[in-house]
Amino acid sequence: MTSPSTVLITGASTGIGAIYADRFARRGHALVLVARDKARLEALATRLREETGAAVDILAADLTQPGDLAAVEARLREDARIETLINNAGAALSGPFIDQPTDDVARLVSLNTTALVRLASAIAPRLAQAGKGAIVNIGSVVGLAPEFGMSVYGATKAFVLFLSQGLSMELAPKGVYVQAVLPAGTRTEIWERAGIDTRAMPDLMGVEELVDAALAGFDRRELVTIPPLHDAARWETLNAARQALIADIRQAQVAQRYRTAA
Numbered sequence: 001m002t003s004p005s006t007v008l009i010t011g012a013s014t015g016i017g018a019i020y021a022d023r024f025a026r027r028g029h030a031l032v033l034v035a036r037d038k039a040r041l042e043a044l045a046t047r048l049r050e051e052t053g054a055a056v057d058i059l060a061a062d063l064t065q066p067g068d069l070a071a072v073e074a075r076l077r078e079d080a081r082i083e084t085l086i087n088n089a090g091a092a093l094s095g096p097f098i099d100q101p102t103d104d105v106a107r108l109v110s111l112n113t114t115a116l117v118r119l120a121s122a123i124a125p126r127l128a129q130a131g132k133g134a135i136v137n138i139g140s141v142v143g144l145a146p147e148f149g150m151s152v153y154g155a156t157k158a159f160v161l162f163l164s165q166g167l168s169m170e171l172a173p174k175g176v177y178v179q180a181v182l183p184a185g186t187r188t189e190i191w192e193r194a195g196i197d198t199r200a201m202p203d204l205m206g207v208e209e210l211v212d213a214a215l216a217g218f219d220r221r222e223l224v225t226i227p228p229l230h231d232a233a234r235w236e237t238l239n240a241a242r243q244a245l246i247a248d249i250r251q252a253q254v255a256q257r258y259r260t261a262a
Helices: 014-024 038-052 067-078 102-130 152-174 206-218 232-247
Strands: 006-010 030-034 057-061 082-087 134-138 177-180
Touching: 006 057, 006 067, 006 102, 006 206, 014 030, 014 038, 014 082, 030 038, 030 206, 057 067, 067 082, 067 102, 102 134, 102 152, 102 206, 134 152, 134 206, 152 177, 177 206
Parallel strands: 006 030, 006 082, 030 057, 082 134, 134 177
Antiparallel strands: none
């Protein structure tokens, strides 16, 4: 009998990551939990071991720090038991772009995009060689809507969706499943850390409901899972329109509307 595969989850100490940890532990998987807060990781690991009997390792790491990020990358490259990566760690930033300190913007981009793509890059070659495994990238519906007023955060989440779709095209033929999960507002600590008062956001989704929906999409092998989207045809229409637009691009000829009179 083969032992269950291991799932590595970033941003695992609380919120979406912690619920993913709970759900995969109850499915019989071993876990590697990654987050900055070692005390919270230890408390979660202890609870999951007691409640589920799962093997749980913790790896305290700040993914905006090169040394910490490199340690997680090494674990993904070298530990053949890890067959699933949940790329969940992320941050938000409130306020208008012109009021956001440049260093804060840079840290946000580093965590939401650079760390995510480096971790995917660390595990993908090994999964492709094995012909199995999964990468789950947590995006956001904000990445579909610049008008939501979270320009940098939304741009990082648009990157997550684009990357996931591209990786799926490349890796699916090699047996590797890539899922993009696009939550809307979910009741996690990300908002408080960004200085946003959640009391003004009464319609936030519960984190357990969000993760359970994402896992339903995972089990169905959906490429893009949008738990708060009630009419799935809307996403299909949008994606079809994008593909039709690409098909109408003729790179050898400038469009008539841009041609100037001689």
